[in-house]
Amino acid sequence: MSSNNYLDHVTIVLHRPRFPENIGAAARAALNMGISRLVLVAPENCDLTRVLRMATHYAADLVENMEVYADLTTALQHFHYVVGTTARIGGHRRELKTPREIAAELVPICANNQVALLFGPEDRGLTNVQLRYCHALVSVPTAGFSSLNLAQAVMILCYELLLAGTKPLDRFVSRLATRRELDGMYEHLKETLLKINFINPENPDYWMQNIRRFFSRVGLRARDVKIIRGICRQIDWYTKQRLETMQQLEME
Amino acid sequence: MSSNNYLDHVTIVLHRPRFPENIGAAARAALNMGISRLVLVAPENCDLTRVLRMATHYAADLVENMEVYADLTTALQHFHYVVGTTARIGGHRRELKTPREIAAELVPICANNQVALLFGPEDRGLTNVQLRYCHALVSVPTAGFSSLNLAQAVMILCYELLLAGTKPLDRFVSRLATRRELDGMYEHLKETLLKINFINPENPDYWMQNIRRFFSRVGLRARDVKIIRGICRQIDWYTKQRLETMQQLEME
Numbered sequence: 252m253s254s255n256n257y258l259d260h261v262t263i264v265l266h267r268p269r270f271p272e273n274i275g276a277a278a279r280a281a282l283n284m285g286i287s288r289l290v291l292v293a294p295e296n297c298d299l300t301r302v303l304r305m306a307t308h309y310a311a312d313l314v315e316n317m318e319v320y321a322d323l324t325t326a327l328q329h330f331h332y333v334v335g336t337t338a339r340i341g342g343h344r345r346e347l348k349t350p351r352e353i354a355a356e357l358v359p360i361c362a363n364n365q366v367a368l369l370f371g372p373e374d375r376g377l378t379n380v381q382l383r384y385c386h387a388l389v390s391v392p393t394a395g396f397s398s399l400n401l402a403q404a405v406m407i408l409c410y411e412l413l414l415a416g417t418k419p420l421d422r423f424v425s426r427l428a429t430r431r432e433l434d435g436m437y438e439h440l441k442e443t444l445l446k447i448n449f450i451n452p453e454n455p456d457y458w459m460q461n462i463r464r465f466f467s468r469v470g471l472r473a474r475d476v477k478i479i480r481g482i483c484r485q486i487d488w489y490t491k492q493r494l495e496t497m498q499q500l501e502m503e
Numbered sequence: 504m505s506s507n508n509y510l511d512h513v514t515i516v517l518h519r520p521r522f523p524e525n526i527g528a529a530a531r532a533a534l535n536m537g538i539s540r541l542v543l544v545a546p547e548n549c550d551l552t553r554v555l556r557m558a559t560h561y562a563a564d565l566v567e568n569m570e571v572y573a574d575l576t577t578a579l580q581h582f583h584y585v586v587g588t589t590a591r592i593g594g595h596r597r598e599l600k601t602p603r604e605i606a607a608e609l610v611p612i613c614a615n616n617q618v619a620l621l622f623g624p625e626d627r628g629l630t631n632v633q634l635r636y637c638h639a640l641v642s643v644p645t646a647g648f649s650s651l652n653l654a655q656a657v658m659i660l661c662y663e664l665l666l667a668g669t670k671p672l673d674r675f676v677s678r679l680a681t682r683r684e685l686d687g688m689y690e691h692l693k694e695t696l697l698k699i700n701f702i703n704p705e706n707p708d709y710w711m712q713n714i715r716r717f718f719s720r721v722g723l724r725a726r727d728v729k730i731i732r733g734i735c736r737q738i739d740w741y742t743k744q745r746l747e748t749m750q751q752l753e754m755e
Contacts, residue, residue: 255646280655285646309649351666394507394537394665397561403532406655407662413646414603 255285257361257416262288262330263405266323266381267372271298275305275314276402277370282310284409289317290367292326305402323381331364332357335377335385336408338398346388350408353389354415368408373401428476436476437463443483446490507537509613509668514540514582515657518575518633519624523550527557527566528654529622534562536661541569542619544578557654575633583616584609587629587637588660590650598640602660605641606667620660625653680728688728689715695735698742 263281268274268291278289291297297319306314320326327333334353348356357366369385371377382388391399391407399407428436441459444450450458469475515533520526520543530541543549549571558566572578579585586605600608609618621637623629634640643651643659651659680688693711696702702710721727 258646276652276655279652283645283649283651283655391662392666392669393535394510397535399535400528400531403528403535403655403658406658410643410659414644417644 255413255416257358258285258412259287260361260364261286261357261366261368261412262290263409264290264292264326264367264369265294265401266292266326266369266377267295268370268401269295269373270401271296271301272305273373273401275302275307275310276400277405278302278306278313278317279310280402280406281409282313284406284413286409286412287313289313290326291317291319292323293321294319295372327367327369327384329365330367332360332387333367333369333385334387334389335369335382336371336389336391336404337376337382338390338393338396347390348387350389350391350411351415353387354408354411356387357412358416368405370401370404425472425474428471428473432473432476433466433471436471436480439480439483443486447486507665507668509610510537510664511539512613512616513538513609513618513620513664514542515661516542516544516578516619516621517546517653518544518578518621518629519547520622520653521547521625522653523548523553524557525625525653527554527559527562528652529657530554530558530565530569531562532654532658533661534565536658536665538661538664539565539568541565542578543569543571544575545573546571547624579619579621579636581617582619584612584639585619585621585637586639586641587621587634588623588641588643588656589628589634590642590645590648599642600639602641602643602663603667605639606660606663608639609664610668620657622653622656677724677726680723680725684725684728685718685723688723688732691732691735695738699738 263277263286265274265277268277271294274289274291274294274297281287281289299314302314303311318326334357337347360366369377369381371381389408391404393399437459440462441450441455444458444462445452445455471479515529515538517526517529520529523546526541526543526546526549533539533541551566554566555563570578586609589599612618621629621633623633641660643656645651689711692714693702693707696710696714697704697707723731
């Protein structure tokens, strides 16, 4: 996806992560979404074997190239825009954005600026002082304000960032049946259903109405009409055969 | 979030999951997003200690209430709508939906129907035959078609489902400054900046233009205007003091 190179200006910064598995899972998640830069600040445990087990072979390069700093100020000094993530909804509630909102804002910012997505430690998150130094704050919506696994939070942010810069796919929509094709099919169907006594010959249009309603809901394609008329023809043939056989039997 | 009870009709179905950690992480992710029903089909390893370590205490109830079936047909028999997840983009490409699209479609369907979100084994995913029995297919967009961790895929689907049924927050927007407040402030600023010789008295409006442009970009609030005028007043007071001190010195 060469059009997503704004993602090259995004770095995941994990502040004091506690578990190596979370570092590895975060690395894989970021790379899944096209973000290949990871910075660790004072990790509590950075056992590479455990990191790599969760990163999988796929994100091993990302893990080997990640930068590790001793303090947050040094880690952030070259970034132009820092987004802090928080689960808290305290005093700064007014300023909290959703991942979708922040992603839409970040796409143009990324074009000319280095952006850091900053995540706090698993148990405590970022402090209020750390949050105050961020340009923007984001919180992942959850049911009942529950707390997310660190790598899951990284995933949601990266997922929204990838999507925010991706044009929606041009959906392939098969050619729908024309009005003329539909009318031909309904006429054919009515004759066939009358022939096999499925619908009442005294009021055929009443019965056809339900059938029309059903097919309208489906949105019939040209191909579907061909299949349905094919089945009708087959019924016609079968009933004709049957009629001939019965006539033959009667003659014998 | 009592308005999200459509989520009570959604079940995560993991077909032949290989790692207990993924089951636990998927349980926590689902519950984070308000989905509390989990079904396992023929899990390869269901070591509850390992499941619960990743589920955390938070999702322990969900894990204890999950149902385990020996085969997929039995597991799915009571569902009205089954959504299959796949990373493949082969023959059924045309029918693949994004998590956001499927989530929007599922919210009304959930109201009267039991919905299963079906995930295949970590390494192979669902087979084409299994996908054919689903009502809809969904694939999580990634950069370069990389493959997601199972619990991460569960998270993205559940996240989109929660959001699809949640009305966007009414953003609290502070009262912006009125035109009159702004004009008063700019007039005050101009006088102050002239007084301290920051702007050229021959062409003050040229200099003010840059300052206006800067403040317009920020979107000044009533509160901001008060702070800026407060600083101007302070400068006025200080320069006046200084002038008086100098006059006093000259007189001595």
